[in-house]
Amino acid sequence: MSELLIKNGLFVTMNDAQPVVRGFLHVIDDRIAYIGEQEPQVSEGAEIVNGQGLVFMPGLINTHGHTPMTLLRGFADDMVLQTWLQDKIWPLEAKFDDNSAHWGSALAQLEMLKTGTTAFVDMYDRTHIIAGVVEQSGLRGVLARGVIGFGSPEELDAKFAESCNFVRDWEGKADGRIRTMLSPHAPYTCGPAFIERFVQASHDLNVPIHTHMSETAAEVEQNVRDYGARPVEHLDKLGVFGRPTLLAHAVHLNDEEIALLAERKVAISHNAASNLKLASGVARVPDLLRAGVTVSLGTDGAASNNNLSTFDEIRLAGLIHKGVSGDPTAVPAIEALKLGTIYGARAIWQESSIGSIEAGKKADFIALDLNKPHFFPLTDIISHLVYAGSGSDVVHVWIDGKQTVRNGECLTLDEERIYREAQAAFERLL
């Protein structure tokens, strides 16, 4: 049994019943045993951490990304989405091998850990490589073999089989930190019949579906041209929303689509920075939240962001929807923080175990150093975390009760080696 007690801590719990607690956090093994103002009894060998000068909060949850693409950070910017994908990203990705996938994902997982993300969603290929890095990094990963439906029937069969086999091989591995999904890439890259195979497999294997949808206006128009329906109706007809589904982007939605997504309990990964940078637009987050849709935050790949800090997405979500809607009360600070924590947990169907600091939940939490100019004066800590803080304030990270970052140093991954190998892997691609 391992035991940890944090004393004198300031805790932002994301539990509405007691949002801010000054006091004690007691962790036994991988679970939170107690959070509150009274000092709990602990065993003699328990690790004691003095929380003075720190603020603790649940680990952040990044619900959309492509970790190996971190190798392509800064390789091509300021371009139109389709040109960027077809002329720059896809040709280089075609050269990826296990080595590039490994070091790209390791670099991404290192960046996420150090900036306070404790759980992430990944859609890519060579998923077993990514899963291997998750075993090492200590992160919680929800992984899916993303499948683009181009190629011969044999090629499609092979990719489909790979997707299903990944689920069979990895679901629940790494002490349950690894969960899996099935992932047809998008309605514009996967034909209806191919998507239906994933729906069937999602039933058979009992895992959710993750796909890109309505990222650009052009894609929505094309869907109407090709299939006579906008993407939401199209995917609904194919049975996708009969399964637990997490949609990335969902920028271009009309009112009827928002209502249907709410009815079908479909979750959204809002990728604010990526959608701005690729000029895809601004998702209707205040309307989605009002309709009761679960909205979470994703960084998307580092090639279109270009960082993997979920904190940056929280701040953006707190800012842009006010400016674009003209309503300064849109997405208030507490809601922005929920998007990156408890709503993120809900979006990946793990709300009962992560996303808040509550007794009984998994011990996934982070600590930020308050001794920074931008945290003074210490007024509203939730406002400070959202509008003034950033991932670089994170000093400690615990996942499953195990410390993975201490004083800003990653304990599970070899930082210097990752920098060296990622740089070499990128240079080999050129």
Next chain:
Amino acid sequence: MSELLIKNGLFVTMNDAQPVVRGFLHVIDDRIAYIGEQEPQVSEGAEIVNGQGLVFMPGLINTHGHTPMTLLRGFADDMVLQTWLQDKIWPLEAKFDDNSAHWGSALAQLEMLKTGTTAFVDMYDRTHIIAGVVEQSGLRGVLARGVIGFGSPEELDAKFAESCNFVRDWEGKADGRIRTMLSPHAPYTCGPAFIERFVQASHDLNVPIHTHMSETAAEVEQNVRDYGARPVEHLDKLGVFGRPTLLAHAVHLNDEEIALLAERKVAISHNAASNLKLASGVARVPDLLRAGVTVSLGTDGAASNNNLSTFDEIRLAGLIHKGVSGDPTAVPAIEALKLGTIYGARAIWQESSIGSIEAGKKADFIALDLNKPHFFPLTDIISHLVYAGSGSDVVHVWIDGKQTVRNGECLTLDEERIYREAQAAFERLL
């Protein structure tokens, strides 16, 4: 004579003739003597800095803010601008004294220094207190006593006299680091005759004018109701634009106003985060740049941002105009970086001496630690600085050739004391 040589440096110069240099930077006293690939001859006692693993760039320039308001960070958020000002901010500001102004400004200047800002514009009262902190901090300040034109004629006379006396007392002080301006707060808070007095004084004292303009749509409408003209025409008629002028915000502009601002060579301080957070809207930055208007970046006060990192404004400027305009090539990375550096220098009429790393210019530059996950792989350094970097990557800062931040520690201000005193000053206001 003091002498500094940086070896093995990667320099992003903001000089179009040689945008990126790998090599040497030689500083003699407060000036850059040489930047280039050849190792220069230096005197025996010269300080040598190994630039390995660092990227150097010009110090950032924050062209709009209210440093004492940093005491009100997080005090009131997620509210409508006029309610926020009238119910929350102004009542507390009315209680400010020299002590609150001092510690508020010191906290702000500390935050700016540590996040790589080397020059800032400040519009507030108790300006002599702010100037006193600038003497200590080592920052370059362009300071103006902001005047709200409410009150009796005697009160207005006193504020006006204070504005002019501040210019007479402080212009060129602190080895030229302090420059001054005159600052009627805004057309909606200052009557036409009062603004005209500032225009005359701007001629007489030979300093520029700094004012808020067209931050909200409501303010533009009110201007039309009260004066029969939109703010640009109104200020132009009052002779403001016959003087060098820096306008904060300028969110709500029509095409004719943009053309007139270009013709009159009026500079803009774009306050992206503040305009989003207060739901004022998104300034037409791509149109302004196309028209040839000088656009720079301002954080605005910490109460409406809520940090003072010019890097955050650079990233926002690089992201939001793409997303809002639908053009992914709008404000490309290099342009976003110029907004925060060389265009900032132009906006404060100091382009001949700061804003780029060039021989002959003042030695105002910063160094960022490249040994961070988000800077790997090292592809396009300009992209990395804009889209992946942040103020927390800054490790060293030099202004006028003097180091003010070393390894993240401020050498000119007492950090711990500022935290303590700023907290106490805020608590006294409540």
